[in-house]
Amino acid sequence: MALMLAAAANVSAAGSCKGTIFLTFDTGSQSQADFIAATLKRHHAKATFFLANEKTVNGDFSLDPAWAPYWKARVAEGHAFGTHTFDHVYVQRDLPDGRIEMKPQFGASAGKKVSWTSRQYCDELNRVASRFHELTGSKLDTLWRAPGGKLTPNLRAAGAACGYAHVGWAPAGFSGDELPSQTWPNAKLLQQALTGLKDGDILMAHLGIWSRQDPWAPAVLEPLLSGLEQKGFCFATLRDHPLYRQHLRTPESAS
Template sequence: MNRRLALRYSLALILLSPAVWGAESTGTPPPSPTCRGTLYLTLDTGSMQAADTIATILRRHQVKATFFVANEPTWRGDHALDDSWRDFWRARVQEGHHFGNHTWFHATLVKDLSSGDILTRGGDHAPREFDKAGFCQNLQRVNERFKTLTGRPLEPIWRAPGGHLTPNATSWAGDCGFPQHEGWSPAGFLGDELPSEKYPNPRLLNQALTHLKDGDILMMHLGIRSRHDPFVRVFEPLITGLQARGFCFATLPKASQ
């Protein structure tokens, strides 16, 4: 090899080096520095059956999400905040995801009663009433347990199960340490909890890829027992399709808030 060719060869090696472009030696390219829009992917606990698959896809495509955590029963017969899920949550913290509060009991807030309490139904318990102290405990218990598992507190954001709010819940949550409620955008309802017979995966995927726009908050679960054809089967095409449209992903709360 003559001197000129050797110089060109050395220059090519330098330019192709991962260190020059900020990529790891795995060959995975760094994220695009420019975005045509930003989306906020949120993941509620659910049955956790798809949790590991979703985490792998997020890691593969360098997507950061916001997890809304409740102590829900899982497909393994335990609960999402049991010690058996410690490694899962610790790994997600280390990957740089964010975490919000989805309440301990995951019970739907039905209405404010004349007594001033909140009526709830569902979750692990029969219908029950919460006064302010009980409501705060329902939120703070998640935060304390998550800190025990991971060493990290939740962000000061929460999501009521099903997105159902009452005036008292909205007022009390701020006093309980979670002032910001995060719902989701109309187009961001990905439909993973709907019956797959009426809402098949290709339909839901096409709907999301067609209608999502800059600033939308997306919502799905880490597993839904009742859906016959799990939505996770089209989760990776969803992520790659949105990235192909020029979208980047960010965590909640939004930086402007």
């Protein structure tokens, strides 16, 4: 059944869509942050950003005060925002005692395996919400994406217990911006996305990837959005996604 989200249409002059694509961006090196923001604005396209406090090409971190103007501007433009864990924490495995083995990429325990209770993981998700409010004065949406999209039963339960809905992405929505550009050139990734994305799909990309030699966004994002528009697609935040809109409209707070 087509997701005819006419109210969320951002790119169709006629005010109607043949389908909707949900653009999402995770923080990263932030090397493409300004370009992505400008491209979205030019296309009147709304997206959902998943935030972690990651090291940037500026030598700071993506949730440092220096990034407040960037995030405030995105709030003013009507984008949505979720938590990607503060220290970009990867799950390793569920432990027999009910705890969860984690490995933060940043922060005091960077590179080390730590054992957390569900409460500790919830606190990690909420660190992003607190910092986001400090930087922007706005409330984070109760959406969550685990780094790498990897979940375990205990991790999924921990996020749900503190009010967050986990967001993955469609198979065709994997942008490939983390893959080596030598074997996955941008032209191939663009063609794959244009032919594979369908109504209701969630696309996932980053605001910059350290390891990719030929950055994804400058070569792919503009022609991707234009190509999808030509096919009659519109773009919306996850606030309008059928799997998440009711969750986000239900009065609740992550705790």
